[in-house]
Amino acid sequence: QVQLVESGGGLVQAGGSLRLSCAASGRTVSTYGMGWFRQAPGKEREFVAAITWSAGITNYADSVKGRFTISKDNAKNTMYLQMNSLKPEDTAVYYCAARILRGNFYTASAYDYWGQGTQVTVSS
Numbered sequence: 001q002v003q004l005v006e007s008g009g010g011l012v013q014a015g016g017s018l019r020l021s022c023a024a025s026g027r028t029v030s031t032y033g034m035g036w037f038r039q040a041p042g043k044e045r046e047f048v049a050a051i052t053w054s055a056g057i058t059n060y061a062d063s064v065k066g067r068f069t070i071s072k073d074n075a076k077n078t079m080y081l082q083m084n085s086l087k088p089e090d091t092a093v094y095y096c097a098a099r100i101l102r103g104n105f106y107t108a109s110a111y112d113y114w115g116q117g118t119q120v121t122v123s124s
Contacts (some may be wrong), residue, residue: 002026002098002113009094009118012086016122020081022096022115028053031098034079036070037108038092038120045095049081050105059105064090086122093117 008020022034035050049060049070058070069082079096096115103110 002028002031004096004098004113004115006094006096006115006118009120011121011123014086014088014122014124016086017082017084018086018120020083020094020096020118020120022079022081024077024079024098028077028098030100032100032102033105034072034096034098035105035111036079036081036094036096038090038094039117040092043092045108047106047108048094051079061106083120086120088122088124090120091122092120094120 003025005023006020008018012018031053033050033052036048037045038048039045047061048064049068051058051070051072067085072079095117097111098113099111
């Protein structure tokens, strides 16, 4: 089992920045990769960014490429999402997730463990 706890959400004006953190505990040695997803009211959960735990290979959704940066600190078992130039359409609950197998990093069903989510609200 892997436990994930997100933090760092909040209210920010358009153009501002936030950094989300995801602290992992438990059997983290079994983790192949981690990712961030988000879900806005009335919409499906969508992929934001992913990173492989060992090699640090990153991938991003087109909508956040160039604005968001995913990173990790293996010593702290923590993943981050630095969000810059935020837009009102970035408003959503952001979830971190971990997957054991290689899988499709952009598909929610490929992930085995999920955090509880943290709210990000961007005002215009």
